[in-house]
Amino acid sequence: MWQAYFFSGPLKDIINELSREMSILQITQGNMGVITLNKMDCQWIEQLSRASLENEKDYFIKLNTPLNFNFLYVQSYLIRTYLLYCRINYEHIKGKYQCYTQRKPPITTINLVVNDVEQLASKTQNTRFAITFKDGKQTKYHCSKPEKFYMQLKKIFDEKKYDLNTIDIIDPNQILVDFMKTNVNNSLPIIEEEYHIKEKRLLIRIILEFENNQLKYFATSEATITSILSHFILDQQLKFTPLETYFSVFDSLGRYIAEDCQINNIYQSDEQTSIQIRVCRCKQDANICCEVTLTAGQEQQHIIDEDQTISLALDQAESISVDLFNGEDVIDIILSYDNNSQTIRILKSCPVRIIKQLLEMIKINDDHIYLASYETKMILSENIKLSTINETKFFLVKEHQTCLISIEQSDDALVAVTEDNMQNQRYLINAAMNDIYKQNKNIDQDRLTLSDDSIIDEEDSLNDTGESINDLQLKLVSTADAKCALTYQDETITISVTNEILLSSIMKEALEKLLIPLDDIDMYELKVLDDPDSPTTVDLDSSIDEIRSDFHIESATPPFLLEKKENEN
Structure with a gap:
């Protein structure tokens, strides 16, 4: 063509x-x-x-x-x-x-033309050939008939006492001439003008897959794809129809080989394994491959499983963009719904709003519109990222399975109720009051009551409150005796305390609020600011009452300083 x-x-x-x-x-x-x-x-x-x-x-x-x-x-x-x-x-x-x-072919059929096959098959046979041996010396030979060529090569090897397990002969295309094989197709060998003797260890084993058959070739690293394919076509005596005029060639990873190249440029897992090539005889209207664009830093929402085929990921599309990422950037999450569960691999950086894509992936009822924490049973905000939740199990629920919680702040509450932290939280209706406390860890010295100030047991579910479950009104009542102010670097936080609480508990809560790992607690020390210029390191087993008494603190908010210990070395 x-x-x-x-x-x-x-x-x-x-x-x-x-x-x-x-x-x-x-x-x-x-x-x-x-x-x-x-x-x-x-x-x-x-x-x-x-x-x-x-x-x-x-x-x-x-x-x-x-x-x-x-x-x-x-x-x-x-x-x-x-x-x-x-x-x-x-x-x-x-x-x-x-x-x-x-006709312009679709993007999924890229044609790799095997050059000069017809010329190779129809050229006039040589009757003379030369062999260059390992020492560089060349000897010329004559062969009157092609059918005698392999027998003559065997005779030369016998005369030279070559070991067939270690020594081979290659043609001008750098491909092994296997003169010991059985000719299954009754095709005559093509006698080239020159051959070379090579050590077998220098040759690469090539496995060519074609229509459920595996064909074995050996070649040097300089051999090309088209040379291998030319030998393959002639060996198999392939027949064509006008609509089957080209091959598509793929490596062992399924990647399309669009241009001719040396065989050593084809993917090989290691030097000890064979190079595998898959050849497909294609028709013009066949869609057997697709375009995959590899990018970096482009956040994708659908993680392709390592065992998933590209055709499944593509669906009906002819091309796809694939992002490369570190395996540590993904998590496997478990969605529980209607007594079923589904595991999905997803990027940690994805926000909860991709719930719509998750629904499409697992093909469940669109009525499941909320994602809830497995630990606290609170409905997660659509803007929150999975990486900040530190959970891998979630509930997927319908709206009637949830209720809205409104928290009203009493005058003596030590924790301020704002839109960003506690107002209008949505929970599963079977959530317990203890789940609300777990979600809102800063309510450590406050208590939640019903709007009429009646106490709710922490183990009771929201369904058992007797209140309207569609909009449950709760009141935040303080049980703390005071607050303490704790300064760390340029930041000051306020912690609600009772008079009996130990400073060790205050220090742990301070580390949590300052996002400092608790495992590093021994690297820090707590001081009371009795003298701003020279604060005093305190005993963590002391209570707030003891600190007030020992340091004569009359302020309603005892001041403390958190510092990192100096390196003694």
Whole structure:
């Protein structure tokens, strides 16, 4: 086949329209001949096309004069120039060659053309050949018939006392000549002009998969994909129909090989394993591959499982963008719903609002619109990221399975109720009061009551309160005796305390609020600010009452300082 390209100049539109592909059906062999053109060929065709413009009226052409293009002349010239490279019986193909404009193939069918197969199959057989041995010396031989060629190679190896387990012979394409194999297709070997002796350890084992068969080849690292495929086509004596004119070639990872390259550039897991190549004989309308774009830093919501096929990830699309990320950036979350559970792998950085995508992935009822914490049974905000939740189990629930909690702040409450932390929280209706306390850890010295100040047991569920479950009104009542102010670097936090609470508990709560790991508690010390210029380190087993008494603190808010211990070394 041929195709014109790289044209420029005033004839660009004409040449583009005449960009044709020519397929030559060699009926005697049942094969499809393929001819490819390089840039120089296409420039020559352009020059030929310029020379084939005709003007019957005027010798000197005027501006805007219409010209005729002698297509039949150009076509016949191309046929004579390129088709005569092949040995063809024109009686068999008369009236059957085709010139046509190629339909643009879909993105999923990229054509890899195997060059010169027809020329290789139809070339005149050599009767003389030379072998270059390991010492660099070359010996010439004569073989009268192709069917005797393998026997002659075996005789040469016997005379040289070569060990077939360690020594091989390769052809000019750097591919092993396996003269010991059985000829299953009764095809005659092609005698090349020169061969080389190589050590077997220098050859790469290649496994070529084709239509549920595995074919084995050995070649040097300089051998090319097209050379391997040429041997493969000739060995198998493949037959074609006009719609099966090309191969698609893939490596062992399923990646499409679009261009010819040396075999050592094909993926190989390690040097000890074989290079695996998969060859598919394709029709023009077949969709057997897709385009995958690898990006970095583009957040994707759907994690492709390592065992999932690309076709499943694509669905009906022909291309997909895939983000590369560290395995530590993903988590497996378990969604429980309607007595069922589903495990989904997802990026930690994803916000909860991707719940819609999760629903589509697991294909459950759209009525499940809320994601709830497994630990506290609170409905999670859509803007919160999974990485900040530190949970892997969640409930997926419907709206009627939830209730809205409104918390009213009493005058003596030590914790301020704001829109951002405690007002209008939504929980599962089977959540207990203890779940609300777990969610709102800063209510450590306050208590939640019903609007009529009645006490609710921490183990009671919200359903058992006797109140309207659609909008449950709770009141925040203080049980603390005071507050203490704790300064760390440039930040000051307030902690609600009772008189009996120990300073060790205050220090732990301070570390949590300052986002300092509790495992590092021994690296810090707590001081009372009795003297701002020289604070005193305190005993963590002391209570607030003891600190007030020992340091004569009359302020309602005892001041403390948290510092990192100095390095004694």
